[in-house]
Structure formats: C-alpha cells, structure tokens
Amino acid sequence: MKELLKVKGLKTYFYTYEGVVKALEGINFDIYKGESIGLVGETGCGKSVTALSIMRLIQWPPGKIIEGEITLDGKDLLKISEEEMRNIRGAEISMIFQEPMSSLNPVFTIGSQITEAITLHQEVNKKEAEKRSLDMLNLVRMPDAEKVLKQYPHELSGGMQQRAMIAMALSCKPSLLIADEPTTALDVTVQAQILDLIQELNEEIDSSMLLITHDLGVVAQVCDRVAVMYAGYIVEIGTVKQIFKNPYHPYTKGLMYAIPKIHVETKRLEVIRGVVPNLITPPSGCRFHPRCDHAMDVCKKKAPPTVKVEEGHYVACFLHGGVK
Amino acid sequence: MGFFDEWKKRNESRIKETKFTLNLFRHSFLSMLGLVLILLMILTALFAPFIATEHPNYVTLINPQGKRVTEQRWEIHFDEKLEPPSSEHLFGTNDYGYDIFSMIVYGSRLSIKIALMVVVTALIIGVVLGALAGYFGGWMDELVMRVTDIFFSIPGLILAMAFTAALGRSIEHVMYAMIIVWWPVYTRIIRAQVLKTREETYVEAARSLGTTDLKIIFKHILPNSFAPLFVQVTMDMGAVVLTAAGLSFIGLGASPGTAEWGLMISSGRAYIFQAWWYVFFPGMAIVLFVLGFNLLGDGLRDVLDPKLRR
C-alpha cells in the first residue's frame, strides 16, 4: 500500500501562563491511500492537536509546531507557504469536528456555507456550486435537502448538522478526511447512522480517513488500523486485528480491559489507575510509567524507542524491546 | 496545628485561586496604573492642606437662601490675574488671580465626596430593591422592573439635568439627582444575579433546610453577586464624576467660585484662547481621576471574568 500522508517527528507545544504544554513529543505514523486509521486515547492526550497540526491550524499564540515533517503526496506541509496550505485545506484534506452545532457559523445558511467551500476550491459559477451543494446534501441523505439549503444551523437537529458538516467536508472530494470525534456530541441512536455514513461515503469517493475517537468500539467498527496515543506519544500502532487480539503496550491493554465484554464474566471493570499526566511537567522517561504495573527503573530514565513486534505492528515499551 | 494552618488547609484551593487572581492583576500594567492614580487622588484629598500652596478660601459665596456666607476671601488679585504656569504657580492662575494647582488639589476632595456619596447611596437602594425584586418575584419584581424601565428610557445626563433644575442649583442637588438616576443600574444587576443564583443547588438546599429568606439573600445570594457589581461600582465612581462635572459645566452644580473641576473648566472657557491652563489642568484632573477608576474596573473585569482570565 502506498502512503498518502507521512507524519515524522512531529512536536507541537503550547506556551501558556502556567508553562509550556508539550502536547506532542515527536510522533510518527503514516496514513495509506484508501485506508481508515483510528487515533485513540484519553481526553487531552494530543489527538486533536495531531489533527490540527496536520491541517496547520494550530493558532499562535499559544500553540506552535516546533519540528517535524508532515508530507502529503511527497510535499512537506510544514514547508509550503500559507497560500499553498490554504489550497490544500478543504480540498485535499478536510475535517469534521466534534460539536456540529458550534462548528457551523450560526449566521449563515447551510447552503451558503457549503457553496462557499465549493466555489473556493473548484472553478464553478455560483449556480453550479449551489447545485452541487444540493447534490452533496442528497448524498449525505439529508431529509428535505432543498429546504435545508436555506435553513440556518440552529434550525437543524444535531444529526442533521453533522450531516451538513460531512457534506461540506466532502464537497471537494478530499484525499484525506480527518474526523475529530464526529459522533461524540450526538445521540446514541444517531451515532451509528453518522458513522455508517462517513464510512460509506469515504469508500465511495475513495479517500483515506483519520478517525479520532476515545471509543474503541467505533474503531473496531470503522477502521483498518489503530494508533494508540498517550500523553503526546504514539505508544502502539498496528492493524485493528493485531491491536485488539494482541495488545502489547500496558496502556493499550488497560484500554482493552476497560471495555465491558458481554461473553466474558468479570467481577468488576478494570480501570487504569491514576490520571492523565500534566503535560507541563510530564513524568520523566516513559510518560506512562507512574500508572504502569510493570514499570522498571529504565522506564523512569529514558523514553522507550518504537520497536517492531510483528509485521505492521509497532510498540514503544521497554517490556518488548529496546535497550534495557 | 494552629487555627490559621487549619483554615489554610481547608481553603487551599480558594487561596490558590485568589493568589492566581492577584498575580494576574499585578501583571496587568494598566490595572496597576489605575490603582496608583486612585491612590494618588486619595492621598491628594487627604493631605490637601499640605500639598496646596494656598487655601482656595472661597467656597460658597451665596448660600441657597440667597444669603452671603461669611469669611470669604473674595478679593481679586489683579497683579496675579491669569498668569501662565511658573514655579510659583505650577498650573498658573485664574481670572481672580488664584492658584489653579491649589484649587485642583482641594477639588479632589469634592470629587471623591460626590463619587462616594452617589455610588454608595445608589448602591444601597439598588441592592435592596434588586434583591427584593429578584428573590420574591411576582408583582414586586414587575413593579420594580417597570420603574427601572422608565428611568432607563431617559438618557442619564438629561434626567439628572431636569432633576437638578427642579431641585434648584447646588452641588448637593446634583448629588441627589444623580442618585435618583443611578440606582436602577444596580437594581438590574442585582436582580439578574439573584435570579441566577436563586436556582442554584446550594440555595435550594439552604431553603429546604428552613433557612430564612433574609439569611439566604445575605449569606448566599449577595456574596455571589459581588464580582459584576464590583466592576460596575468601580467604573461608576469615574462616570459619576464625569456626569457631575458636566452638570457643573452647564451651570447646575456648585456656585461660582467653588474649587470644583467642572466649574473651573466652565469659568475658564471664556479665557480659553488667552489662558489655556485655566481649562487644561482641571480637565486633566478629571481625566486622571476617571481614568484611574476605568483602568481599575477594566482590569478587575478581565481578572474576574472566568472566560477571559486564562
């Protein structure tokens, strides 16, 4: 499989009043053409920062991409001009956000917001763009699409708003779609519909997807591969099958055990002890060591290197390799 | 463990938050500047006799009954009339040959007095009415709110002008008029806050425990209305002085000759092209006074507003 996007050594920091938040500490991963990759982890581990860094939408101040490479089809997104980046945003890479209600501009109609994206990146006149907006709304199976074009965001339900966001994001047929917790804010019944829709449309327009979520169930349902993030690092990456069947990293294992299972009888749900570390003064060495049952001396001193444990399955933990 | 240590431990998070707030405030240059200006004004007012080079001994010349008030130094110093600023007269002299610097120094007393009187009285009225309206609701709320509506539908300066005209011109009447104009502001703030806090769980809890209404208002509701009210009061200290100066300028405030900043500008107006200092310095005094409170209020708002603080 060919890589579409390569992220190498990406570091993003936030300079706040309390100190420097080291949100991303040099992360590496690839996204292949046509695949769906899930990015999982607890709140505040750097999932959304990763997405915004790829879009180059980290706002200065306080945030800044310190170093790293993000290459899309061989082009380093961190080296191109702002104008070139603008042509990529919304056209090559587009994004869906967590809160559809607040992510749509309240004072413009749904139609005008989708049309704006289309006229921006495609050489079409206004009339054609409006027609395409309607097509997009029909594509996302928006009920009463014609009417919705003229409606404002607050007049739609959460599910319909997210459909509109998806229509907007896919309107220019991007090669990569980043979905940042697209169903978290929605009703449970609507979540499944929206997930199905994203998956289906993504296959239809043949784009890759980076799905950010804290819900492993969603990952199992939608993704081909998973990357597990912890406190600014990717600690484990592999196919869904590999990770779910054979998790290596203690943190990944902890996440797995935190899912209630129907067929296995357990006395109580396992939880990972401790809390997400403060990223201003993160723990030394492996950032997970204060919460890890298997922590060794070396874990406190050095950050573990990423090692290959099987084909396509990598893990960053001293238990499974690296210098002890 | 001493009592203090125990208290400190129990209120750890609150102390941390307060320290953070104070720290934010200290790091805001403009807020500190505001505080310094206000302190300077207060010190000037307190030590006026030591700062001023002469006593502007010509306060009220004619009292409201039309009688002359005794012991006025009302002679004109012809030889020192409208002198430009010099080492002897820092801000120059006015058309009676009096030292403008000294008049400004003494004027600070009047300004602080006006600001405090008006704001505090209006605040008391506003808090009482606002708390009653908000807490008890019903017809009382309706009545109080409709009355504030009426007051809010006339521009403050104009209403105060009409009131002062009816009461008769004097600095006291300017104060009364401004109190009448100002209380609805506080009534509305307090009412809104009371409505907000009334529904909070801890107030519900207190009520279900049988705490009296009055106690709930004073112990739970009012302390929580402190932040927005504090900002408003700070800003209003300046606004009151501005309005009072405006009324004095029109001729409704202090009687001619009083060391009052607005009035000084008004009397200096006739000499504006001959003696700029006559108008300039009293105006600067007003600007610095009002600026001090506005800067402080602005800083407080930023610090107390949870949305803006970080």
Added chain:
Amino acid sequence: MKLRDYIIRRLVLLIPILIGVTLLTFTISHVIPADVARHFAGGAKANPETIARIREEMHLDEPLYKQYGYYLNDLFHGDLGECYTERRPVTEAIKQYLPATAELTIIAMILAIFIGIITGVVSAVKRNSWIDHVTRLIAITGVSMPIFWLALMLQLAFAYKYPILPLDSRLGIGVVAPNHITGLYVFDSLVTGNFTALKSSIYHLILPSITLSFASLAIILRITRSSMLEIVRSDYIRTARAKGLRERTVIYKHALRNALIPTITVAGINFAYLLGGAVLTETIFNWPGMGRFAVAAVNNLDFPSVMGFTLLAAIVMVTANLIVDLLYSVLDPRVRLGD
C-alpha cells in the same frame, strides 16, 4: 411573527413606559419645586401677576392627580406648553432646533460605528501588538474624558492655534442655508445641489461630530474588540479556516458578521447617550440645536422647555431601542421576533 405585527406589539408595550416617563416629568416639574408657579414664572424675579396667571393656567390649586390629568391631556393634544425664554410654544422651538441636533448626532453615530468597528477588529486581530495597546489606551481615555473639555481642547488646537477648522455654528458667515427639506444641512444641500452650503456645513460639522462621537467610538471599539477576541476562538472560525478560506475572509466575513450582533446593541444604547453628550457639545460649539436650547432653558428655569426636551429624549431613546431590536433580529437568525 410578522414584522408589522411585531412593531405594533412593541409600540403598544411602549405606551405604559411613555406614561411612566410623563409621570416622571410631571413629578419633576409639578411636585418637586417648592413653589411651582414661581418656578414656571421664572424664579425669584418673577412678578406676582405672572405667578397668579400661571397658577390659574396650570390649575395649581387643584389636587395633584387632577393636575396630572390636565398635563396628560395637553400632551395628547401635542401641547408641551409655552417656552418662556422664546415666548412661543415648546413644540415650535423643538421643530426649529431638532434638525441641527439630528444632523450632529447622526453624523457622530456614523463616525463612531465605522471607526469603532474597524479599529476594534484591527485591535483584536493584532492582539497585544503596539496598535492594540495604542487603540486600547485611546479607547479607555475616550470614556474618561469630559466631553466639554475635549471640545475646548479641540477648539484650542484646530480653531485657534492652527486655524484650519471653524470655531463654532453650522455654516460660515455669509453662507446661505440650503432650502429647507429635512433641516439637515448636509442632506438638503446635497439634494438641492448647493455645494457652497454643503462644503461649509461639512466643514463646520467636523469638530463637533468628532467631539461627540469620541466616547461612543471608544465603547464600540471595546465591545467589538472583546467580541472579536471571543469569536476568533470559536469552533466555527476553526471550521472556516479548515475550509481553506483566506484569513481576511475568515475575519471580515465569518467573524465580523457575528461580532456585529453585540456591537449593534451597544451602538443603539449609545445613541441615547449621544443626546446627553449633545447637550454639552452644542453648548460649546454654539450649535443651534436642542441641547443648547435645553441648557438655556435650564438656566432660565424654563420648565416647559426642559420637560419637552426630556420627553423628546425619552421618545428618541425608546425608538432607538426598537430599531436595535429589529436590527438584531436581522443580524442574528437565531433571534426570532417576539420571543
């Protein structure tokens, strides 16, 4: 709810407020003064005959509620009483002086809104730059300055020291006023093609309108800046950027459109404050408008005129509020009329 129905409903709701205002003006003019007749006759120096005549005319010997009845009745018939300083009905005086005030306040409002919004946006976009610091300092000084002092300082600088602008009044000496259409000289002279008068009236408007607009400008700047700062951090601005829009479009289309909502509200409230400011500005610039008329009336204890002016100010203020609410519903689709 239809726009027309909404306006009608709002106007109906205004009636109790306006009645309340008349109660207030009645209290000020008939209840507070110790000797109302003497007050109306012009104070201490009034002659006994005039006082007696006024006592008779104003029914001052009857109970207060009856007096209020007469007062309301007069108001309903458009009778605001007799202006003592000018010996003619107050309504006539208002008719003469209102256009000058309208012209001054409207121009000042336009200045305040345009400059306030532009500088507010720039200040927010370039947050913490020197431009931001300077504009904020100007803004906070703007609301701390006595308007009459600012007026005098501007006169001193631009009419005396560097005499590039006229000192006072509406037109230059020898310039004939344009034919009366609205009474707003700029408008009238533009319509009638009288360019001499147009030039002169604009020239004379510069200092007073800048003076009058300054405080409102500062307030509008402040609110624009703070709402822009809040909005540029919002999710839909992130969406707009993620679409690939230019920063200019993001700011001036997506953000500003939302920031206008609170700004318009504040601007509307300020229009009423402008009337208060006009009282002082007109006095200094010798502007033949309502404000100068009111000050003269106050100083002559001409109560019918003062009350007429107060009532007019209230009407302008409630009208401004109504317009703001209508604009609000146009700018913000989430607001539905009548809610």
